[in-house]
Amino acid sequence: MPVNLALGHVSNDFLIAALVIYSLSVVAFAGDFAFGRPRRADATARVRQAREPATALAVVGAASVAADGASSQDRPVVSGVGGTQGTAAVPPAADSMPELPVPPLRAIGQAGPWIRAAMTLGALAVAAHLTAVVTRGLAVHRAPWGNMYEFVTALTCVAAIFFLFVMIRYRAWALGVFVTGAVVIALGLAETIIYTAAGQLVPALQSYWLSIHVTAMTLATGIFFVAAVLGLVYLAADRYARRISAGRAAPGNGIMRRLPTTEQLDRLTYRTIVFGFPVWTFGVIAGAIWADQAWGRYWGWDPVETWAFITWVLYAAFLHARATAGWRGRRAHYIQLLGFASLTFNILVIQVFITGLHSYAGVS
């Protein structure tokens, strides 16, 4: 079937629109840093406070009232918000129950006007991005990740959607500027340096395994992309925390104060990688099945296969490091970032410059 060039142009237009809207949302996130109310992005701190008996409860309640509701996203559940309690009666003061989360939209509403704007723009940008990916697929009558441009576009879309969910679930508004900013940079690169016009695929790529293997790799790369950004934020927050405890920095830095604690960042990054690692493993297995169909062997140490293996080993090392004394924290994140570096190296260098069976990048 011939390629629908008009639709290909539509896809490109949507991508540029997404790029612009992402940039605006980055500005809005940054505005929240500059002008928004200081807050910490999770419920754990308040859960611990709430476990102390009534005085703590009163303190939290008072604080939440005084702070205009914008600073606390999770009110104590005693009054029956979102929970499974049958009655709304006020229980005795000796009660202490852990909190149930507040529904997401309300949480966004409570987070302040800058976050509201940033999330709206972010959602619009993701919608435009997704449209770009889908129309590209319709234009070429196949899954739209057959060359590097399409791959980068798709993976950044995955990263953006995944991160939106993460941000909403963990109320981690402060991280928005970093991940969205990274998406903008990646898309910019895609548009300028590695753009490829819509076209047909060589016969070796015409297989339904394209949908399975490359989709899985796209998803996993998008998820690891988020983890890498979070890892960088973790390292910055950790360095700041260490400088405070060493007495070399004052704890008043506006940006750092708004970030989640290093522990939360660490856990968030960990959960992201835990999500991505099985997807990457599945992608490698699916790639091996496809390689067997196409090239006659399921593993031949082709450069791209080799670097996918290296990436897998490094992320496995990260998971092991988190359970090893002395390797948790910073060192584990160095490993994780090394893994992402090897992934990026695989995409940008190996697939382009080193010829092997995988040389389908389409970049001249």
Place this chain on the structure above:
Amino acid sequence: MFRTKRRAVVLVAAVITGALLVVVLVAGWATSGKRDVTDVNGNPDAVLYTAGHRPLAPDFTATTLTGSRLSFSSYRGRVVVVNFWGSWCVPCREEAAALAVAAQRYAPAGVAFLGVDVRDTTASAEAFARTFDITYPSVSDSGAQITLDFTAVVPIAGTPTTLVIDRTGHIAGAVFGQATYAELNTILGQVDGKAAAR
């Protein structure tokens, strides 16, 4: 309790390893039993099968280079030398003269020679026969079917290969590679169990 368990694990592992070793040794000994082939003239690629251990040659029907049909079973009762060759094959060209001479020398004794031409075309094969004065017939095996059938009973690894079939249709001797006149002579002498001095 853990210590005991570890000992148990070690013991089990040792027993399994020991059992495996025993199995391997026994298998090795069993397969290297009395050999049922002997080398010809010291060449490990030329063998004689001792009586009672001769594989049965498969039957086949094929077209000769001149276009007529030939059935291998028609050779039953005679000693047949079957030579797998190709005009493109350098060792085949080297041994062709020996085969041609042997064919003429053993013709009075009733020994038949038959060529099986592999991966070849009629024109090239006929030219080969003309060049080397091959008078015995050859059948075309471009699809390697005859080769495949014979490979099921003897390990034909390439071209040329020469097989000597006895009167009952069993393979008495084989040369896996280029054959010399002396090797053919030795094998043919042993086919009927009598040494022949020719």
Place this chain on the structure above:
Amino acid sequence: MTDVRAPEAATTEPRLPGGPARGAQGLADWLKWGWRQLTSMRIALVLLFLLALGTVPGSMLPQEGADPAGVQQYYTSHPALAPLLNHLGLFNVFAAPWFAAIYLLLFASLVGCVVPRTFRLAGSARTLPPRAPRHLARLPHSAEYGTTLAPDRAVEVAAAVLSGHGFRLRRPDDPADAWVSAEKGYLREVGNLLFHLALLGVLVSVALGGLFGYKADRLLVQGDTFANTASALDEIHLGRLATDADLGPFTITLNRFTASYITSGAQRGQPASFDAQVTYAARPGGPSRTDSIEVNRPLSVDGTKVYLIGHGYAPVFRVTDARGQVVYDSPTPFIAGTTGNFLSDGVVKVPGAQPEQLGFTGVFVPTWVDVAGTLQSAFPAAENPAVSLIAYAGNLGMNSGAPQSVYELDTAGMHRLTAEPQLLLPGQSLKLPGGQGTITFTGYVPWVSLAITHDPGQVPALACGIAALGGLLLSFLVRRRRIFVRARAGGPTSTVQVGGLARTDASGSFEAEFASLAAELRSAHSQHEK
């Protein structure tokens, strides 16, 4: 998280980091110390790094297995460095002993950890959850509320709720005590162990496949048949423990090969599809079937896979010698060079020509075009085929000596007949000077190159891979956690305390589960109050 090994703190005696405990320096102690080190997380981490690092040269340098020509090229472009790299095994990294040492050590470390943990898991499956601690408020997650139910009744209700969620319960021995312990999530360790064992299974499968499998190649001209036997294959690589007898006795006939190319646009000349129509029989005398082999669609016959890996053109020549005999009449496979668009080189050897043997070197172009005096191909499909020949006569060197390549002509014993290359279109003949004969280019047929592979370890490796993935998902999704409920009598209302503990919950998601469980327990108690 998926920690395979016991926590570092589980040592029973103070130990020097550099060796076994003081006072016990015998060989057995050193071995024990060495084994403990090997199976520690730290060493596993180091080995993982080494594995990743060791793989890097395998992707940057040309490797013998995949690109032997590239290795040769490296030798010519780096004459001093190449032998050194070869000594270190860097041109065949994945078969090198040092690489094998890394992954074998890693797997030894893995086995050394997984086996004791398997025993431990089997043991823990039989033991009950621990007793409820006295001060549940000190646990990382706890809740407290009042209920009008009697303590033992409250505990009954709580036990029912927890049991409904699939927790394993433990009741107090003394019926006067009012508590219940609940534990869940044993599958996590099962998944963890399954993952690591499955990796071992993958390694074993790969090794077995390599030992007992084989790979072979065969070039097949359209119309020809071949049987999968050692003498009929062009190249065969057997695994160490495989023999010729392991070749499945199938036969394949290439009925027709078609290739289509993109005819317009930016991708003009790129291949669009390849299709080889074949008839095959799994064994002599077996039923014949037809099928088509395409890229991404191998033929599976008798446990072996046949892949279409290349194709080309075989021009058909008929050669008549000086005596008027037709001494050659056959398609001759020509191999495409690097110039593009299937400009192909080949050789015609006519050893049967009399009185002198004849040889020809030729270039076949599917769509010929003259570009400033040189012959080039404008398109990969045979829209306008032509062949250009140079003729030789003399001794081909085939009557004795080493076997020759069918694609190379040794002109050492030959003299050239034609001064310049002669271009022939289909049907045209070239009359050789000196009455040496004629060569006619009668047409062309396509050929395909088939790869035949047999890998008995393939399916087990896939099964282990899927098992590894399943184990991974289990170990990530399931958390080992404990819930304790205590009820204390205190006047008209009893106080119910709920405590929760998640072992190895580095992801922090137990919080939400505990909150919802506590709420559910409370609601159950409220309902039973009525």
